[in-house]
Amino acid sequence: MAGRSFTGLVYIGTSVDGFIAREDGDLGWLMSRGEAAGDAGYSDFSAAIDTMLIGRSTYEVVQSFGSWPYGGKHVLVLSRTLDAGADDKISVVRDLDEAADRLGSLGAQRVYIDGGRTIQACLAAGWVDELTISRVPVLLGTGASLFGPLPGDVDLEHVRTDVLGGGMVQTTYRVVR
Numbered sequence: 754m755a756g757r758s759f760t761g762l763v764y765i766g767t768s769v770d771g772f773i774a775r776e777d778g779d780l781g782w783l784m785s786r787g788e789a790a791g792d793a794g795y796s797d798f799s800a801a802i803d804t805m806l807i808g809r810s811t812y813e814v815v816q817s818f819g820s821w822p823y824g825g826k827h828v829l830v831l832s833r834t835l836d837a838g839a840d841d842k843i844s845v846v847r848d849l850d851e852a853a854d855r856l857g858s859l860g861a862q863r864v865y866i867d868g869g870r871t872i873q874a875c876l877a878a879g880w881v882d883e884l885t886i887s888r889v890p891v892l893l894g895t896g897a898s899l900f901g902p903l904p905g906d907v908d909l910e911h912v913r914t915d916v917l918g919g920g921m922v923q924t925t926y927r928v929v930r
Contacts, residue, residue, distance in 0.1 A: 757853070759861040761880040763872055764798050765899065766887045766921075772896030773869050778810065786889045789919025793887050803827065804861040806852055806875070808868025809835050812843065827859050831871050849878055873901040883927050884909070890920040 766783050767773050774780055805823060807815075809832035815822065821842055828843045829852055837845045846852040856864060866875045875881050886899070909926035917923055 757880065759804070759856055759864045760882045761864050761866050761875055762798075762802065763866050763875075763881055763884040763886075764795065765867065765872070765885070766793075766889055767899050768891050768893040768896070769888050770892045770894065771899050772893045773899050774897040775893060776896050778814070778897070780814065782891055782893065783889055786891055786919055786921075790887070790917035790921040793917050793921065793923060794885075794915075798885070799865070802863045802865045804856065804859060804863070805829065805865045805867065806831060806846075806856070806871060807866075808832070808871035811868035811871070816840075826865075827861065829855055831868075831874070849874060849880075869897045869899060870901075872899065873903075876900075876907060877903055881907075881928055883912070883925060885923060885925040887917065887921050887923040 765773060768782065775782070804827040806829045809830055812828075812830045812832070812835070823842070829846050830843045831846055831848070831852060833847055835845050839845065844855060846855055864880075866872055866881060872881070908929040910929050912925040912927050914922065914924045
């Protein structure tokens with residue numbers, strides 16, 4: 754989006770082979786192995802964002818947690834099928850154009866982008882400025898991939914890599930424009 758005023762941030766856990774969920778959406782492998790890493794810096798990350806743009810599948814996973822973890826944040830859910838009035842804690846947007854309008858009207862500054870297809874769409878649109886990927890020491894073999902087709906190369910600059918508890922390795926990259 755031309756004149757984009759926000760910083761797009763990805764903060765996500767993957768298996769070593771790059772999957773963010775099993776084919777059936779299960780995240781048990783992430784939750785069980787990730788506990789040894791503590792919150793992996795997520796609390797500090799979350800405190801520094803004002804808005805979230807997540808996909809419908811991610812929204813549904815978060816709904817299963819029981820309590821809403823994003824109080825005080827604007828949460829946009831990118832979905833073509835979710836009812837616009839499904840939940841008063843979120844705003845449903847149908848596509849990235851609508852998301853851009855909504856993010857602009859909210860005055861969003863630091864936007865957490867989450868969900869495989871949403872991250873892929875935002876990468877393709879040039880909306881991602883920084884990626885923090887925490888690799889969990891497990892190979893799943895199949896599942897939902899973090900990355901997909903892109904219109905061209907996305908050059909990355911390494912910012913830092915940290916070894917976390919439980920053998921997790923967290924790397925942050927900045928997108929080079």
